[in-house]
Amino acid sequence: MSLASPPPEGATRAGGRAHGAALHRRDVVAELLADRGDLLVVAGLGASAWDCAAAGDHPLTFSLWGGMGQATMMGLGLALARRDRRVLVLTGDGEMLMGLGALATVGVQGPQNLAVVVLDNERYGETGMQPTHTAHGVDLSAVARACGFRRTMVVTSGQEIPGLRTAVHTGDGPLLAVVKVLAESPPLVLPPRDGLLLKERFRRALAGEMPAPQ
Amino acid sequence: MSEPGASSHVANWPDRVHRALSLAGVTQVAYVPDAGHKHLIDLCHADPTMRAVPLTSEEEGVGLSAGAWLGGAKSVLLMQSSGVGNVVNALAMARECHFPVVMIVTMRGEEGETNPWQVPMGQAAAIVLEAMGVEARRAEAPEGVAPAVEMAIASAYNANGREERAVAVLISQTVIGVKHFVEVAD
Numbered sequence: 001m002s003l004a005s006p007p008p009e010g011a012t013r014a015g016g017r018a019h020g021a022a023l024h025r026r027d028v029v030a031e032l033l034a035d036r037g038d039l040l041v042v043a044g045l046g047a048s049a050w051d052c053a054a055a056g057d058h059p060l061t062f063s064l065w066g067g068m069g070q071a072t073m074m075g076l077g078l079a080l081a082r083r084d085r086r087v088l089v090l091t092g093d094g095e096m097l098m099g100l101g102a103l104a105t106v107g108v109q110g111p112q113n114l115a116v117v118v119l120d121n122e123r124y125g126e127t128g129m130q131p132t133h134t135a136h137g138v139d140l141s142a143v144a145r146a147c148g149f150r151r152t153m154v155v156t157s158g159q160e161i162p163g164l165r166t167a168v169h170t171g172d173g174p175l176l177a178v179v180k181v182l183a184e185s186p187p188l189v190l191p192p193r194d195g196l197l198l199k200e201r202f203r204r205a206l207a208g209e210m211p212a213p214q
Numbered sequence: 215m216s217e218p219g220a221s222s223h224v225a226n227w228p229d230r231v232h233r234a235l236s237l238a239g240v241t242q243v244a245y246v247p248d249a250g251h252k253h254l255i256d257l258c259h260a261d262p263t264m265r266a267v268p269l270t271s272e273e274e275g276v277g278l279s280a281g282a283w284l285g286g287a288k289s290v291l292l293m294q295s296s297g298v299g300n301v302v303n304a305l306a307m308a309r310e311c312h313f314p315v316v317m318i319v320t321m322r323g324e325e326g327e328t329n330p331w332q333v334p335m336g337q338a339a340a341i342v343l344e345a346m347g348v349e350a351r352r353a354e355a356p357e358g359v360a361p362a363v364e365m366a367i368a369s370a371y372n373a374n375g376r377e378e379r380a381v382a383v384l385i386s387q388t389v390i391g392v393k394h395f396v397e398v399a400d
């Protein structure tokens with residue numbers, strides 16, 4: 001499709017259904033993070049961070065309250081530092097679009113232990129549900145593929161989530177999965193917002209100084 | 215440098231910086247290339263204990279440094295002064311979370327600059343860093359670069375999470391030399 005063309009049917013509605021999406025973001029995140037084992041998580045600012053908090057606050061989840069566009073690079077630094085651990089970046093389409101270059105940088109480094117899951121509601125949900133570029137057909141999984149990600153997926157149904165879960169927890173990365181989710185705003189569940197606390201508790205839990213509650 | 219033998223010492227500043235990075239336990243070296251960093255970048259790529267990570271834009275290096283430190287790894291970011299303009303909002307994150315970030319910045323836009331487009335950001339670099347609460351040290355001579363990097367790393371990664379911070383070493387254009395553009399007639 002031409003990127004200059006008007007957005008597809010339904011894509012410009014504020015709220016409602018992103019094209020092809022029927023998934024609730026909270027369900028997807030809860031399923032990915034259930035029994036998370038030794039997974040390390042970086043959550044992009046806004047709804048992705050709230051989803052992770054709703055799934056249960058955890059010292060090994062670093063939730064961004066700013067730094068839009070930084071989530072994937074944080075995941076890369078962490079994945080390169082800890083090859084023995086799986087790293088999951090959970091973020092929004094708007095956040096990912098702001099740091100698109102990170103996909104090229106990850107592709108070059110090729111970390112096997114890194115997965116990026118984009119919760120794609122095709123909106124800037126946090127700022128009033130304005131359509132993002134993905135509402136106009138920009139395909140983040142195709143970008144990641146072109147950048148050399150070993151595996152890319154587009155997930156539109158609940159049946160595909162167990163497969164995504166397996167890919168995140170044990171598959172060969174780098175993986176980028178676009179999960180098409182409904183453009184909805186579930187009730188706010190907030191992680192701690194003290195950045196120093198988030199950093200310190202993550203480092204301590206990972207270094208084994210503080211047992212991570214399962 | 216008036217003392218004899220100083221010229222090889224002068225040319226060796228990247229080797230000394232590389233040694234300083236190695237001794238400090240730096241394992242991730244992120245960069246957007248600058249001609250002034252060419253030799254140091256080559257040294258880091260050749261060092262099996264370091265992962266050299268080319269970036270598409272300097273702000274990626276702040277996120278990389280933060281993530282690396284969550285995982286216990288030390289990093290540095292090599293960039294030129296124009297890149298200071300690309301890292302600003304990422305530095306806000308680093309400041310709020312007290313993430314250590316070490317930027318080794320080759321200056322452009324200083325005295326003798328032959329590309330006027332480098333001047334506005336070069337002149338603003340130190341001010342912008344200061345505005346973001348970044349501690350900046352200047353290295354005006356080749357022999358000062360490695361000690362400044364050592365101090366910067368010690369200041370950024372100081373074992374007390376509350377005191378960890380972003381720091382920058384600004385390597386003066388007098389150290390790097392002025393880049394000359396020679397037009398080739400065809």
Ligand SMILES: Cc1ncc(C[n+]2csc(CCOP(=O)(O)OP(=O)(O)O)c2C)c(N)n1
Pocket residue numbers: 044045046047048066067068091092093094095096119121123124125126127132303
């Ligand atoms: C540099 C910067 N620009 C703009 C914003 C405002 N902002 C906060 S959240 C957000 C949208 C995030 O969209 P997305 O990642 O798609 O997440 P969603 O809320 O839709 O899940 C924006 C634009 C910001 N925080 N930082």
